[in-house]
Amino acid sequence: MSRKLIPEEELTVVEWIRANPCIYDKGDPEHKDREKRARLFQEKAEELGELQARDIQGWYVGEYGPQRCWGHALD
Numbered sequence: 001m002s003r004k005l006i007p008e009e010e011l012t013v014v015e016w017i018r019a020n021p022c023i024y025d026k027g028d029p030e031h032k033d034r035e036k037r038a039r040l041f042q043e044k045a046e047e048l049g050e051l052q053a054r055d056i057q058g059w060y061v062g063e064y065g066p067q068r069c070w071g072h073a074l075d
Contacts, residue, residue: 002052005059009048013056016044023060 005013017023020040022030030036041053048056 002055003050005048005051005055009051010059012048013044013059017060 022028022033023037023040025031038053041056045051045053045056
């Protein structure tokens with residue numbers, strides 16, 4: 001089942017992305033490891049429940065965007 005992230009989940013995902021530089025940092029040695037990145041997204045989706053990895057990936061690269069991730073308020 002596919003769904004959108006709710007605002008509280010968005011904050012959680014922003015913090016999680018920041019903690020996993022291999023997702024966004026092309027200079028990170030593990031950035032080219034697609035299997036690792038796919039596994040990370042899958043694990044986060046399972047942790048949040050009722051989400052698929054593609055829901056989080058789509059939010060990150062499309063609806064929300066990596067550039068905006070760094071300006072997201074975490075208060």
